[in-house]
Amino acid sequence: MKWNKHIDHMTAKGNRSLGFIKRNLHGCTEDIKDLAYRSLVRPTLEYCAAVWDPHTADQIYQIEAVQRRAARFVKRDYDRHSSVSAMITNLNWRTLAERRKIARLSVFQKAYEGYLSIPVRTLLHPVKRSTRRSHTKSFIELYSSKDCFKYSFIPRTLIDWNNLPQQIISTEDPKAFKQQLQNHFQ
Template sequence: MRITLRLNVIETNYHLGGSVLSVVSEYPYLGLTMTNTLSWQKHINNITTRANRMLGLIRRNLRASPQKLKQQAYFTLVRPHLEYCCTVWNSHTKKLITQVENIQRRAARFVLGNYHQRESVTAMISELEWTSLEKRRQAASLQMMYKIHNQLIAINPNNYLTAMQPSAARSFHPSKYQIIPARVQVYQYSFFPRTVAWWNTLPDNILTSPLPEVFKGAVASRI
């Protein structure tokens, strides 16, 4: 797979074991559908299709079940399809954000058993006290950033991040990082440039949370 933004792509053959490797525009890798344009449209199409199928299954089998059981089925069997590796594929376009949120909107109707077209689904989600999937993805990115910052996972922050320069500004904190400049959107909305901007808005007491669980709870209550 050749990943480039060039209009005139340099065509080069690659060999492995004496055989010429075929060229593809997309390929599944560790549960993600990677494309040569770094667009997540194909991946989001795939996960929303799987989530829709699972939602249809539980709707057929749990139609008469209590609300609590329906909700747990959605949380356990549907929502994971929409959140696996979301720190990688978290899209910034309104179209793709809405495509994912529509699954949760249909799930809210199912859980409450309310299919009246004139009823507000936004009100239903509020009644259920569900957080939007977009905000959950933001929280997941910040939790990953916390683990990287505190070196709790095998990603060296020094390879990707630069500490904010000390200053007398009230917004300065040694746990914050310099904003990462990006020339193109595909990089601007990738994990590090995007999450650093979110990370720097967090107050000092959250940035210095002693445990991942404490940080997770503080972020969830903030966003």
């Protein structure tokens, strides 16, 4: 229930910011509207997203709906038969869920490499034996029947981390790692 209130508040704030942009930039070019959305609305929707990434379909839909409304506004296309997914692709916007996944993996990589004070290497247990699917920095995944733990930052990110290719995992520089993630998830 607590998360639903947080998401409701966040999406309401994002919608208010989008409304402000719509009222004040309705006659502007697509580039200016795009920049305004990415500068004023999307940061509201992504605030602390690396650690609170929602997992239920209705929560994800509620957040993505703000971006979908923004895409219609930027493209000036309110026809109900138009594909909003195509508009988002044309604008080169990632889904917010994908952006949150990249943020989670980037934070985890920074912790692994020692850039953050999260003792990942001491808290987690590495996989003893490599398989064809695993890489040299794989960890034993944490399982739980409780959603509050199962979908929290570390257990959820471990699954994504263990599925990354070796060439991305081998990158130690955080900026290069994030760039490789963005290329990988394109």
